[in-house]
Amino acid sequence: MSNAQHNQFKVENLAVFRAEIPLFDEVSFSLNSGESIQISGANGSGKTSLLRCLCGTSSRHQGDISWNGEAITGTSSTFYSQLLYLGHSLGLKPKLTVLQNLNFFQRLRFNKNDQIIHETLNQLNIEGYHDELVANLSAGQKRRVSLCRLFSEPVKLWVLDEPMVALDAQGQKWLEDSCNAHLDSGGMIILTSHQKLKGINGLQQLSLVKPDFSALIASQDAAQ
Amino acid sequence: MSQPIGLLIRRELAVVIKSRSEFIYPLAFFVIVTSLFPLAVTPDPVQLAFIAPGVIWVAALLSILMSFNGFYQQDYDEGGLEQLLISGVSGTNIVLSKSIANWIVTGLPLILIAPVLGVLFNMNPTANLVTMLSLLIGIPSLCLIGSIGMCLTLGLRNGGVLLTLLVLPLFIPVLIFGASAVQAASTGLNFSGQLAILLALLIFSLLLAPFAGAAAIKVSIE
Structure with a gap:
């Protein structure tokens, strides 16, 4: 290294x-x-x-x-x-979609890259939900959405x-x-x-x- | 530095467009309160034109006061503010972008509806124009000053009452010069002095409020 x-x-x-x-x-x-x-x-x-x-x-x-x-x-x-901090409150906006939330956090520090978001959502078994409002997801699914940030923000x-x-x-x-x-x-x-x-x-x-x-x-x- | 502000404003606007109530409630409040005055005080056109500047300005001020909660408190409760700070966004950028979004979402509809209410109050066309102009310059100051109070009361129970007590005294100069500009215009006097002072107040709050708000966010987040 x-x-x-x-x-x-x-x-x-x-x-x-x-x-x-x-x-x-x-x-x-x-x-x-x-x-x-x-x-x-x-x-x-x-x-x-x-x-x-x-x-x-x-x-x-x-x-x-x-x-x-x-x-x-x-x-x-x-x-x-x-630094990436994932705490008890996830910071996701319930009135925005999964993709809008992830895109926003990604673009704060990095270039837009939808591909990595889709790949990670796919690995987390929530790929079909990318256009769903975060408010409509279950607690576990919200947790998975926030975990997606581990890869969308390197x-x-x-x-x-x-x-x-x-x-x-x-x-x-x-x-x-x-x-x-x-x-x-x-x-x-x-x-x-x-x-x-x-x-x-x-x-x-x-x-x-x-x-x-x-x-x-x-x-x-x-x-x- | 400018890129995050644009990004933040766009996000605030996207949230508001989805929820709608944020800009419809203050607007409805503004229209209802002002239209109650002719019913309660007097239907006489001359007297209505006399009270109109004060009524429109007070109602606009109160509906702006109503709108703050949606911009700051929800973001705080969801952990969004904390995430922004951890992602390296400065507190001043947060306050600035939220104030701009607040002005677009709550302020612009009020400015656009104000001439309609002016006609209702029998105001002359010049006074109507000056109403719009004074709101256009005055409301951004209100948004900026209010953001300081809002950031200070984040996370408090019954923060709304405290917010009112904190920021209303600071709103008063804007109210005085805003209403008096319209008053001067409706009686045919020169109103440029009042508008100049409104503009000075805007520059003053634009320079100070983001820093005060940023410090307040830091205190509230702890």
Whole structure:
């Protein structure tokens, strides 16, 4: 792999706060091209909050998040041209068709390419729905439409929040295969899931640990 | 930079054309409210012509206020705003494109229907023309100022009431000079001063509102 294609996403001593209380113990990790990481933790442990901080949409955090050695919010950072975030709300306009939605997101950063959209919709078994309004689709079909963006927008870093939700077995298998293909071509993936994702090669694990408040309180009591 | 704005405007327009209610409701509101005044106040043509500028401008202002929700709140709820920011679209571009789309969808129909209501209120042709002109320059300022308030109240429950409290005081200069331009025209006085001030207000809000709105979106999205 040439040096120009190598990317690094680095998180150092990151703590995320809600109402000034840390959600979990500080985390640090770094991802290089071709690496992936699964973030796990109980409900309410701050997985989604963490991902939102990693994408720069929330600033309730301390610590450094950098892309190729530069802070992601830096003015000359190329981070946002290489990021795709799929969260719980998909950002699809219900009153537009599947193709209109996908075309819009594609053309924000890339050239129009209907062929790749049709191919991916075909792989996801929803090719016949490209002229259907998103409002008329089921939850699983909407999820598949948003997953289509993984291929219609060829970026390096995928940040996926519970991507397996509402997907059937065939869809989950497709997603795992897609992740492997993305990693093989030098991409990076950060995802959260409650499932064991054995199908993704070399998936690192990071679990969020609740801070030990009792020790903190005890030390403060001792000080007093 | 210009390419995303065109793309964003086209998307906003595509959504509105599909849903229709977004531009029909404010327009219907405008027509109904103004046509109630002759019934309630007086059918006397001379007095109607006297109150017409104020009535038309107040009704236009309120129907613009009605239209903001559809442009910002839905996009926020669906996660669309977040996706735009993550795709590298700047907040200023978002506010600018939504204001332009808002002006096209809500403002232009009001401007086109205003002369019909002017005839209903027995206004003379010059005053009618000035009504259109003042709305043409004034409504974009309202759209831009309103976008700041809308971005600040995104995600709040009962944000609509707060929005009204936030932006109505800022609407007042536009209202005063808009209505007074029409008033001057209907009494045969010179109205170019008022229109010049409306234009100045538009330039002022065009320069500041996108940045204020972008900062407000950032706060709301967190």
